[in-house]
Amino acid sequence: MPETPLTEKGGKTAIMNENSSAAEPNQPQRYSPAEIEPKWQAVWDADASLYAAEGHDSGKPKYYCLEMLPYPSGALHMGHVRNYAIGDALARHMWMRGYNVLHPMGWDAFGLPAENAALKNGVPPREWTFRNIEAMKKQFRRLGMAFDWSNEVTTCLPDYYRWNQWFFLKMFERGLAYRKKSKVNWCPDCQTVLANEQVIGGRCWRHEDTVVELRDLTQWFLRITKYADELLEGLDKLEGWPEKVRTMQRNWIGRSEGALVDFSVDGSAETVTVFTTRVDTIFGATSVQLAPEHAVAKAFALEDETLRGKIEGLLVEQQKARESDALGAIEKHGVNTGRFAVNPFNGERVPIWVANYILADYGTGAIMSVPAHDERDFEFAQKYGLPVRRVIAAADAEAPVLPYTAEEDGVLVASGEWSGLECAAAQEKMAAFAKANEFGTPTVTYRLKDWGVSRQRYWGTPIPMVYCDKCSPDEPMPVAESELPILLPEQIDITQTNGSPLGRVAEFVNTTCPKCGGKARRETDTMDTFVDSSWYFYRYTDAKNAKAPFDSDKANYWFPIDQYIGGVEHAILHLIYSRFWTKVMRDLGMVKNDEPAGRLFTQGMVIKDGAKMSKSKGNVVSPDEMIERYGADATRMYALFAAPPDRDLEWQEEGVAGISRFLSRVYRLVMKYKDVSAAKAGATNFSSDEGRLLLRKLHQTVAKITDDFSGRWHFNTSIASIMILVNEISAQEAAIDAGKIADNVVSQVFCFLTLLLAPFAPFLAAELWEQAEYAGDPFRITWPVYDPDLAREDEVEIPVQVNGKLVNVVKVPAGSGEAVVKAAAIADEKVKARVEGKTVVKVVVVPGKLVNLVVK
């Protein structure tokens, strides 16, 4: 290849001017992602086995690298690009490190947008969904994502959702799936019920502006609360998960230890059971407060028309506050029922009130009010003139005695036989006493509620239950396992929006009773789509299994997921459901692991002009546009370079252009020296200082990037270090041209450079690998091995400080001991000048780091 400066510069200019890449002979080609990328895309697409996971007998250690599966909305957005660029770099790196990698992809394909699109455009949901899947798969391929498509999972296919139904039946058998009437969240936009986890700040998770209503409906629930303690305790062991996510889940589960205490209702057979975390303050209880919906409150209301009206008023206030997410700010109102409850500890009669701030669905829906030691109770007591009675001594005897003491800890007073006990001890003993005397018990409550999975929508998994008119019209009966899948009818009219669309499909609804063979109706609600995503990653290990959700041996080989990557928006939703599902599957004997993922990484958002990209803000940057202009390699590499992966990333197109320029420089350099491959990456010899320098920088870069992959994941600095290496190569270009650097050094430099680039810019790496005629597939070649001897510096620069201020930098041989470093520092002219006329009090020498002279 001709290497005259003339052709290098002049030739290149000419080509750029003509905007043509069809280089004339003797003229170097320029970097053209538009040509390289489709070429390699075709090669990779042609061989489905290329990124397929190997069998259990591969002899390699396994590595399950997983990114959260996308919803097929129609097009990938930058958040996807970032998410999958991180996962793909990791997967490719692990392949290169010799692991058997599972890196699958699928589609979270059920859901409301498909129905909405159908309503809007008249396209059947299935057609809309598959059209989108095709478009997005194309984008994935364009981006060069190394997914194992042989294990693709599409949740809206009967092959998949039949197992949702199967799991549902298993859960029903074990009492983990049940039906009950309760207050549920209703999104008027979605026209369906939502789980608690899908209500964020009182609003729908899909409709930020839509306030969720509460409705009384009979719904299917999954008993996630059975696992509440295990879900909570398991968090302590999930050290590979972000602390933030663990905290969010802890808050969500909301475990609270306390006691139940029965107050009998004076002159009635009724009992009011209160939940309290502070049973030690019970001698300070001056009233009992009931939620407006409490059964006892309702019973009182039946006897008293006026009271009923007032209680209903309180309920309305509470519901309004709930719906507008203003429960915390509600003005406390209450009504005295005129009835009394008896405190079982001291036999005292205290008035029973109904209050608007007491929630029916937390604890028992009833509390004992202790105004002296609870701020809310104090506020209420002040308003209605209820007595305030202190039962915990002030820590400071000198402290003025205020009505509301706020003491939370100390010694009990005015509490009968319990006086003198420390609060903590009293809590334990009093709860035990209550239990022994059968008027209470220690207990634990949770904020976590069972997972409501019924959706009054069409595009989802049919719930495999039937109701027989004859046998038991209100009792659901499971369909036989052999009947599965209960197919979702495809040709249906969904233009009516009220009620479950399936209810209008006679051929779906009408069936026969599994018990009596008579007429029966199918359940017409479908399952929450979060059911689909709760176990999809197990299906990836055995996606074509027609006899079971997956083979246990296969799942046990791959699980737990070694690295799971996705957005933090699923910290509670998807990630708590999947943990639950894994525990259920474990208890069914299907898997051995307790947790689905050993390590979780939540990447930051992609923002533009300081705000999350959204259509309404008009700040959306399309990945296609970026690929069009700069190529897929530059686009994904920028997504990794612009910020560390866990932080938000501000998208700046100039930055993508910068990465593209960098890749052009790499391309030019590798192409220029590709013929210096005679020696290939063999033994190294130091023919010159320049060669040694270059080799040192190379091995330092290998060390740095290898380290980043194994823990820190600061790929922005990995890429920066490749840039530094390339800058060094550029700086040594003249030396290479002058023959001062041995061919085998040059060869190793370019060979390793290509490999280091491979996880970040796979298309370019593949092209350069081929151009330089290196052997094998670069993505299966061993990751470059760092040689500490080559990476070691001969000389190090040691900053010298005087009284902590930098004065100069001295050079000493690497590994110099304290005495040498100190001598060099003291001998330095600048240091001498600074120290002159003063006394050196102390010399701090940190070998390899710095010297600090303390002078007076």
Place this chain on the structure above:
RNA sequence: GCCCGGAUGGUGAAAUCGGCAGACACAGCGGACUUAAAAUCCGCAGACCCUUAUCAGGUCGUGGGGGUUCAAGUCCCCCUCCGGGCACCA
């Protein structure tokens, strides 16, 4: 109110274990090449002061205040602001 993050040049950021603050880029400025522009290549670049054509030198500087230390972006205490989660949860 409680809990978890975060704040570093014009911008994105780096500094991994307490040891040269600002690596690497983007934008900018200057230069080379060019009739010219684009592209490319080379160089400059925290703020301020002194000098002032330089060369060189000095002071300050990682949201604010205090502390520990020979040495603090990093550790400790207090505070401000921003993002996120939970919230009359008894």
